[in-house]
Amino acid sequence: MPQNSSFLxxxxxxxxxxxxxxxxxxxxxxxxxxxxxxASFEDALAHYLAEEPxxxxxxxxxxxxxxxxxxLVAFTxxxxxxxTDKLRRRFGFExxxxxxxxxxxxxxxxxxxxxxxxxxxxxxxxxxxxxxVLGPGSGLGVSGLFxxxxxxxxxxxxxxxxxxAAANDRESTVLAHMRRRFDHVSxxxxxxxxxxxxxxxxxxxIERKPAAPYTPAQIxxxxxxETDPLCREAVAMFCAMLGTVAGDLALTLGARGxxxxxxxxxxxxxxAFQTSPFRRRFEDKGRFGSYxxxxxxxxxxxxxxxxxxxxxxxxxxxxxxKD
Numbered sequence: 606m607p608q609n610s611s612f613l614x615x616x617x618x619x620x621x622x623x624x625x626x627x628x629x630x631x632x633x634x635x636x637x638x639x640x641x642x643x644a645s646f647e648d649a650l651a652h653y654l655a656e657e658p659x660x661x662x663x664x665x666x667x668x669x670x671x672x673x674x675x676x677l678v679a680f681t682x683x684x685x686x687x688x689t690d691k692l693r694r695r696f697g698f699e700x701x702x703x704x705x706x707x708x709x710x711x712x713x714x715x716x717x718x719x720x721x722x723x724x725x726x727x728x729x730x731x732x733x734x735x736x737x738v739l740g741p742g743s744g745l746g747v748s749g750l751f752x753x754x755x756x757x758x759x760x761x762x763x764x765x766x767x768x769x770a771a772a773n774d775r776e777s778t779v780l781a782h783m784r785r786r787f788d789h790v791s792x793x794x795x796x797x798x799x800x801x802x803x804x805x806x807x808x809x810x811i812e813r814k815p816a817a818p819y820t821p822a823q824i825x826x827x828x829x830x831e832t833d834p835l836c837r838e839a840v841a842m843f844c845a846m847l848g849t850v851a852g853d854l855a856l857t858l859g860a861r862g863x864x865x866x867x868x869x870x871x872x873x874x875x876x877a878f879q880t881s882p883f884r885r886r887f888e889d890k891g892r893f894g895s896y897x898x899x900x901x902x903x904x905x906x907x908x909x910x911x912x913x914x915x916x917x918x919x920x921x922x923x924x925x926x927k928d
Contacts, residue, residue: 610628610662611626611628611660611663612663612666613625613662613664613665613666613698614627614632614667614915615665615667616667616909616912617670617685618706619680619681619743620640620742620798623636623637623911624650624653625909627912627915627916632912634656635909636656638653645687646685646687646692647687647692647695654696662696663698663700664702664919666709666918666922668704668708668911669703669704669706673704676688676689677689678703681744682744689701689703702918702919704759704761704915704918705748705761707738707739707747707762708748708761709910710738710746710910710911710914711738711749711757712750712759712913712918713907713912713913713914713917714736714865716914717907717913722904723872723878723903723904724901724902725883725884725902725904726898726901727863727898727902729901731862732862735751735858735861736751736860736862736863736864737858737860737864738864738866739864739865739866739867740870740871741796741798741843741868741870742797742868742869743797743799744793745765745766745791745793745796745797747760747764747765747854748761749762749854749858750862764792764854765791765792765796766791766793768792769792769796769846772889776846778811779804779807779811779842783795792850795843796846796847801843802819802820802821804839804842804843805836805839808842809835816835817833823836824840825840825873825874840881841881844874844878844881844882845881845882845886848885848887851866851883851887852886852887852890856893860900863903864887864903865903865905866904867905872904
């Protein structure tokens with residue numbers, strides 16, 4: 606790392622923009638800005654950097670909830686857009702790395718400690734085997750990690766937009782009702798914060814009961830789930846459907862190195878997730894149930910895993926010549 610300089614790391618979703626500075630002492634100046642408070646990403650970043658304008662930030666790495674295709678970044682669930690070249694020149698970064706948010710989460714896996722993880726069933730990881738990463742938040746992120754000659758290689762994926770499949774008649778009914786509203790019911794339509802609301806509202810419609818204007822946090826609140834059977838069923842269905850998608854991903858990638866769940870929702874469920882329908886559904890793949898039974902699933906409990914992944918990418922990039 607250049608002397609007397611810092612690296613900027615940012616994890617930018619549809620709800621919050623998280624920033625921190627990384628130097629030889631680790632992460633500092635961690636801030637969380639609400640995206641709705643800023644007209645553009647550049648405004649939010651300028652506000653963060655203006656807190657200590659004399660500090661030299663030589664390079665930056667950003668994890669964004671968007672596919673990365675060329676210079677223009679357009680967020681999937683937010684009106685924000687920015688040009689990577691203009692951003693680099695405006696803020697004077699010598700190097701700027703922009704990756705999908707779950708690419709950053711994937712690169713955090715080698716950096717995590719046992720205390721940063723909660724295991725949900727399965728055996729032990731197989732060294733140097735593929736790893737699956739997914740997580741519901743404002744959307745549904747999906748990635749994977751593969752061993753390569755020069756270190757780990759991460760997928761840049763939009764797997765959260767794959768079609769959601771039903772595993773039983775109740776889910777078939779729910780998805781059929783949702784197709785009346787959405788032209789395509791992707792996994793993200795049910796496995797995200799807005800997806801939890803979609804599940805709750807659809808169950809209320811099916812049961813012909815009035816739906817309360819609950820937020821995702823209210824639907825997952827343990828006290829409310831005790832008194833509201835629709836919230837209870839919505840959370841159980843959410844966990845089961847996540848098990849379906851996670852099991853599909855593990856089979857697709859051959860993820861004998863483990864499946865890791867990030868995002869803002871599942872870690873907040875705590876130990877209740879361990880007793881949810883998730884693990885049973887994860888292994889419910891017919892002839893390949895025994896294959897999946899050995900694969901461990903870990904909930905990432907570290908507060909900012911994307912920052913760890915971005916730090917990994919920055920350290921690697923700063924050792925190589927600029928393009």
